[in-house]
């Protein structure tokens with residue numbers, strides 16, 4: 277009997293069926309291009325869901341990662357390691373946050389943020405101050421607690437009961453938050469400044485500022501989930517920097533590692549010392565290879581690059597908001613959502629057939645190109661998208 281080498285069949289036999297996959301087998305890539313196993317070339321406008329910040333197989337990042345790999349790949353958090361400390365220092369210097377806890381994913385970063393907020397509120401206000409308010413249509417992860425934080429019932433239904441203590445407010449409605457705070461002993465409010473999985477929807481500026489002021493007045497912590505919006509994606513280093521607010525806790529993951537799994541919980545002045553020995557941890561957290569790669573990525577997201585991100589964003593918005601078959605363009609920076617006349621899944625299929633990889637967010641087509649996508653490659657992708665839209 278010959279061995280079955282059909283990847284699609286083997287995947288459906290052996291890999292848990294948790295993802296609706298596109299029928300594309302990625303073989304290799306370079307920068308903003310990837311090739312499938314049949315040699316077909318695509319422009320990558322999805323970057324592994326905002327992960328490959330500098331595209332695929334970026335030389336500088338590979339060097340940073342492999343240099344560290346040749347020294348040692350892991351030690352545990354029982355010893356001091358340079359990549360972890362260097363990255364934490366860089367993040368604090370760039371954000372004015374004070375300390376960083378490292379972990380491996382967005383959900384784990386949000387778990388850490390929630391734990392830090394609960395412990396702070398317990399010590400400051402009492403054990404019954406544990407409620408956390410999140411927004412309707414938010415997405416914060418898939419663990420039982422971050423599912424509870426996620427304000428979308430459709431994610432909850434099969435996994436009840438979830439972690440207790442989460443309340444949901446309609447985004448944009450400051451009165452709704454005020455009422456929740458009045459009636460509930462609240463530790464924190466957690467937001468994505470641009471709701472990603474919820475359909476690439478940016479929160480209103482005045483609303484976020486009002487939220488921030490409400491938090492200050494009531495000693496409620498503001499947590500920004502910057503897993504997707506972080507690390508240059510919105511045209512600022514972190515999404516909240518578009519809003520003139522200062523969160524107490526920032527969680528991030530996705531793009532920070534440039535393709536390796538790493539998450540971070542950045543702790544501001546109020547909460548910097550709330551996590552003490554034994555209260556939190558993660559075996560792989562601060563892994564030296566991931567941190568060395570992330571340090572390379574984070575040190576390259578400078579003002580010049582952010583400026584480029586904003587320019588490319590304006591270009592895309594200008595081109596697509598007037599394009600036939602596109603009803604609206606939402607989002608910020610290089611995190612954009614297209615409301616299309618065609619069904620989004622059909623639209624994505626046609627883009628894929630025409631050599632452009634894009635993904636979905638709710639009923640929208642989502643664009644998440646590499647931060648350094650060359651302008652001429654971006655132009656080529658936008659022309660395909662315009663053609664498909666008609």
Ligand SMILES: *Cc1c(COP(=O)(O)O)cnc(C)c1O
Pocket residue numbers: 380381382383384386415416417418468472473501502503504505529530
């Ligand atoms: C992707 C995402 C998460 C979950 O991140 P994982 O690394 O998949 O656990 C959490 N919050 C937001 C805003 C995200 O976009």
